[in-house]
Amino acid sequence: MAVRFIGNKQKLLDFILQKVIEETNLTSGLFVDLFTGTTSVAIGAKKLGFDVITNDKLISSFIYSKAGLLVNEEPRFENLLPNIDVNTDSLFEQPYDLVLQYLNNLPEIEGLFYKEYAPGGSAKYLSEPRQYFTDNNAKKIDAIRIKINYWYKKKLIDDIERSLLISSLILATNKVANISGTYGAYLKSWYNRALEKIELERYPLFFSNGNYSVFNEDANNLVKKLKTADIVYIDPPYTKRQYNAYYHIPETLAIGDNPKVWGKTGQRPRQGDETSAYCYKREARNALHELVNNIKARHIFLSYSTDGHISHNEILDILSTKGEPKYWGVDYKRFRSNNPEGGKIEGLKEMLYYVEVID
Ligand SMILES: C[S@@+](CC[C@H](N)C(=O)[O-])C[C@H]1O[C@@H](n2cnc3c(N)ncnc32)[C@H](O)[C@@H]1O
CATH class of the missing domain: 3.40.50.150 (Vaccinia Virus protein VP39)
Structure with missing residues (x-):
């Protein structure tokens, strides 16, 4: 990966x-x-x-x-598919692809990622706005993560299906994140790939x-x-770099919460002993x-x-x-x-x- x-x-x-x-x-x-x-x-x-x-x-x-x-088999999303508007008669696309297409086409939402990690949202209350993601990508991430977590809460997807979709989302987010390698800091000017539109893809399965x-x-x-x-x-x-701090944004996507983030880089609050x-x-x-x-x-x-x-x-x-x-x-x-x-x-x-x- x-x-x-x-x-x-x-x-x-x-x-x-x-x-x-x-x-x-x-x-x-x-x-x-x-x-x-x-x-x-x-x-x-x-x-x-x-x-x-x-x-x-x-x-x-x-x-x-x-x-x-x-x-360990092609995911079927059996409970979800009858409840979302996708073409299940398609001969060529697998349920996983259909679900990803559906998520890719969701309308944007101004949620945590837009408010905390994009310049448009964070400029409203920070003198130095954070720019981990473009405004549009952050709103897209919000729409996708909110939908996946809603489906999970409503039992339309199970824990493994949620993990698969969140893994796709973390990979896609990683591709357009305006960072030099970790989420310990964002770049001051835009990295080319950060300006591309976020697009979910299949997580590699074996x-x-x-x-x-x-x-x-x-x-x-x-x-x-x-x-x-x-x-x-x-x-x-092998170094002093604590992974939970350097990868706080994938952690938030994985956990699926809306933490009160803090500091220049928008870290998650500590929960127990993560060090x-x-x-x-x-x-x-x-x-x-x-x-x-x-x-x-x-x-x-x-x-x-x-x-x-x-x-x-x-x-x-x-x-x-x-x-x-x-x-x-x-x-x-x-x-x-x-x-x-x-x-x-x-x-x-x-x-x-x-x-x-x-x-
Ligand atoms: C060098 S990375 C592992 C990289 C991995 N082999 C790979 O190919 O991606 C170290 C990992 O150890 C985890 N970690 C650190 N301390 C740990 C602990 N006490 N118990 C379990 N995992 C820990 C970190 O979260 C991080 O993912």
Whole structure:
């Protein structure tokens, strides 16, 4: 999925999956993705033939997981279609396409997104209006999200169908967001794509008949409750950037509420503990240590950056409690296979670690 997301492993996916296969000799069994983000690695594992469990603290990631893992046949929207004005006799279009067309053609509404995240609405009360979206796109987003949440409330769509439509909406929103990568700030001048008209498209689906489960909690808590897996993949944050703050707008779309947003960038108010221990230098190492200690699996893979809070040697120490770790330095431009000479990893950005757990 082409979502702009810090740490999205889409570009490294082939490399990661190749190592998974080479090291474990597995293409089936249970694969757990504890910090699933955009779900790119989890979907890769699903495509290979694994049963998959995903988890993430973000509600938007939970929504993508439901769409990407739990939809395993062409969605029918059976309760909804008789209640909306679409041509259900169409021989060529699937119900999902018809619903997207219907949503794309809704009249605009001046709701939360227009009032808080577009210049026309926010100029009414802010001296520096926010410009995450053009006025028209923001009003369109409002119309679509209000309609999807109304359908859900009226039980015309179920939770999975809502997740699929919201995933389509988050992807479309991401394409026209006037940001340089995260929602931590908007750009002062308009990015070309932000001026294009928002258009919902199908969320990429892959149907399979494995067992899939999705969770939305702190990985360190979840891991204590999970059954034994074949492979656990760990991809925690490695800098101080808290994902809930950087992706507050997808979170609002996923949650479907109308929060009282604050500050220059229109952040959501905090609800409970959304921050991650992995984003604090003083906590990250202990959090990873505790997590690894509680994993019940034969194979553990970990992605981390050489710029991260936890040093390469600290990671090796932690993984050594389970077995003999291996690692590969992965440059975005080229892959350097196996352990770099003398363990030197200068200039490399992404590391992939692996340990086979010794009983
Ligand atoms: C580096 S990103 C993962 C990227 C993902 N592999 C992908 O390809 O998109 C880290 C993810 O960890 C999540 N996260 C941070 N702390 C967490 C925690 N304690 N428990 C569960 N998820 C957490 C963040 O919300 C974020 O989605």
